[in-house]
Every structure is written in C-alpha cells, then in structure tokens.
Amino acid sequence: MSGNAAMETKSTSVGTIEVSGVSHDYQTTKGKVAALEDISFSAPAGKFISLVGPSGCGKSSLLMVLAGLMTPTRGQVRLDGRVTSGPQPDQVAVAFQDACLLPWRSSLDNVSFPLELRGVSRSEREEQGRQALAKVGLSGFADRYPRELSGGMRQRVAVARALIQRPSVLLMDEPFGALDEQTRMDMGEELLSLWDEIRNTVIFVTHNLTEAVYLSDEVIVMAAGPGRIIERVTVDLPRPRAIEITETEEFLHLRNRIWRLIRSH
C-alpha cells in the first residue's frame, strides 16, 4: 500500500482548511469565558502545521472545532471550500492524547474499527488493518490487547487507525504528550517518515516547541485569555529532516523565537 494509492482514492478532497472568525464561549458559574476569540487562518493542502501555546490558550478546543466534535459559538470551518458541520470521517481523522483504543479489542480490531463502521467486509478489514499495523512497526502485535502494549505502541496503533481512514486532513491532539522524551522524539521521527509518503494536511497540537518546529512547515502560536492567534511562524527547514536538525543554529533560532513569543504574552 503506497501513498499514491491513498492519494488516488481522494481526488475530490485535497485537505485545504479555512477557519474564519471562530469564537467559542464556555458558560461557567462565574459567567462567560472566551475559550477562542475570532480565530481565522487557512491551512494549504499538504502542510504540516502545529498549534502551540500555554495551557488554556484553546489549542485543543480549536482542534475539536476542526474535528467537528465541537460546534463553535460563532464562525465557521471550510474544508476544501465547503462549510462543514460535524465529523467528516471520509476526509478528517483525529488522534487524541490518550490513544483512545477500545480496551476489549485487539490491536488489529482497533485499527480496522473505522472500516468496520463503514461496513467494509471482514477479510478486507483484516488485510488493510495488518498493512496499517505493519506501517507503524507493529506487525507482531496484531492480537495484543491495548493494555498489553506500552504507551508508545498504543499511540502507534492510534496513528495506524487514523491513517486507515486515508484522511486528507489528520488532526492530532498532543498525541505524544503522555510519552517520555526519548519515545516522543522517536515517534515524531516515525510520524515524519510516514507523512513523507502521504503528504496530507496535518494539524498538530503540542506544547513541546522542539517537537513543533521539528515536525512543521508552520507553527501557529496562540495565547490564552481569550484564546487567540498571536503569530504564525514559517519553518523553512529542508525536508526530509533527521532528528539531528534539532541541534542546528537555524532550528534553535526558530525555537527560541517562538519561546519568546509565548513568554511575551
């Protein structure tokens, strides 16, 4: 299964996202709290974009809005020019921080769950599921239950499950946030090599700036109270990127610039 095959099946969907004037208010006992205020940006197809910012800046809320899992108080999201409401499983896949695997299903049954929901036949599901597991290096773990896997492996299963949807847009909400630093960077490296084959649009929420710069074409920096975009930083480091790039001067310069942006708000 190559990236090309995946591209062919979605000729009508390329994964351009336009967010215009999205605001979201929470109602609390102390009154209204603005989680997001007037967020607008567009993500061209095939770009890897990270959302960073302090906790409470609404980056996860924004991702839930993009996923169609949360309806914003105001504003709209367009996917390839079409205003969306609700989840778009044919185009958009979501990976959450805790892998959200169904504990009573094996890795294989978890990975092929999106296909089962679409009514794909068992044999087809199994074949695609095994291929997806192989892609994330878990061929030998098809029959394992989630709790029999390490945190990193569970997250790999979750990534494989997202990719089996062949999404033109992949939304990731701090997917490696619960992992240790070493595993986190390994996972980032693997994600990049997978993405190099697929080149779909990725929106990646993280609070780890090294991870954000290493992975992305663009880093959107957000601030809290109310959640808003303060700057969009273009990362024009060459691809493919090896992990060693994180030690170069250019990299550190970008990383520090984003760090100062976050500190100054």
Place this chain on the structure above:
Amino acid sequence: MTAVLDSPAGENTLPTVPRRGRRPSSVTAWRLGVVAILLLCWELLPRLLGIPSGFLVPLSEALQAGGREGDAVLAALWPTVSAVLAALTFTWVVGVVVGFLVGSMPGLRFVGTFFGILYAVPFVILYPLLSVWIGPGQLSKIAFACLYGFIPVVLTAAAGVRGVDENLYRSARSMGASRRQLMTKVLLPASMPVILSGLRLGGGLVLIAVIVAEMLASTSGGMGTLITAYRVQFDAAAVYFCIIVVLVLALIMDQSLAAAERWAARGRSVTVNTVAPG
C-alpha cells in the same frame, strides 16, 4: 524508510501482563483444600463437641435426609427454579434496557435518582400486599422477586454507561460512528463488565426474594415453603439439606455470571469483583 518503523525503537520494555487463561493450578488446589476442610469440620465438629443435632447436623446426616426426602425436594425445586428464571429474565432484560436509557440520556437522570431513593425501601413489607392483590401463587412470587432485583440492575447499568470514558465516545464519533454504532460498538461493550456485575447483584436478590416469598406465605410450594415445613416438624437434617440445595443453586447462577464477567472484561485491567448478596 521503513527501517525506522520495523523496530519499535526505544521500547524494549513491554509491560508484562498475564495473558488470558486459567488461574494457576496451585490456587485452585488451595481453594478446593479449604472447601474440603470446611466440609470435614461440618461433619466432625458436631460429633466431637457434642452439639445437639437440633443446632447443627453433621453433613452426612443432612445428606441422608436428602435421600429420605428426595422426592419432596425434587417436587419443590421446580416452582423455585421456574420463579427465579422468570424473574431473572424480566429484571435482567428490562433492567438493563431501562438502566442503559437512564445512563445514556441526561434528561432521564431523575429516574435514576428516583430509583436510588426507592432502593432504600425494604421491599419485604410489600410481599403481604402483593400476595393479597395477586394471590399467594407463583405470580406473586415472581412479581415480588422482580421488584427486589430490578432496581440494582437498573442503577448498576446506568452507572456503567455513565462511567464510559468520554474520549472513547468522541474518538468513535470522529471515525463516523452513527448513534446506533455508538450504542452497540462503544457504550454497550465498554459498560458490559459493570452491567454484568449488576446482573449478578440482581440475580442474588431475585433468589433471596423467591425463597423469602415462599417462606412467608406462598402455597405454591418451593424450597422456601419446604424449609419452613421441615422447620415446623423439627426435622433439622432435612432443613440443612434444603439449605445445601439452595446454596448450590446460588453458586451455579453466580459462577456462570462471574464467567461471563471475566469474558466481558477481557483485555481490561479492571476486574469487577462483586460478591453476590446473601
């Protein structure tokens, strides 16, 4: 490119989790040993300590009484078992459906609160009324047992559904699960271990209720009626035999549910372990 992916890098520490399977045979041996010792004590202690047989009958005498009264016990078994089965079917099916609805629909939460309050009522006081309204036969027994077992099944099922991790629900929704698929493929299996522990709880109560009803007023026979009859005749050995029969019934029901619970909890770290009331 895939070289990186083929080896799960930096992760040679897999948690060692026992695979599904039987518990070690030494544990089984221990359990059987304890049961054997208890049975032996039952047989020997009354004789050694000279306990009057009105208080505690040695095991062998109870079993002999079973041989003597075998036909009566057999005849009493069916009314009890059939009432239990009928009440179980109702409480389990209706209880789980109601509990599922109460747990998954925020608008129905008040029903759960209502049942919670009702649960504090000692339903035994209702049996005399029921037997007057419906007559002291099988039907009033079954109705009484349903009343008794229904609420814990509803409350546990509702709590089980409410306890399902919201993220599982959200992630399934992002994959395009329909309402029905969310129910059958996420909510139901996710709450199944808890629901089953509720069935166990309700099952135990149904059995209690049927026996109590038979002891109180029923004229339709059954183990409870028989126990009362032997008690009145001062036939302690037969009373003990009937108790053994009821215990075996309870064990069969409880253990088959426990097995179902283990199956439903496969792959999960939480092992729900409720002791059936008794």
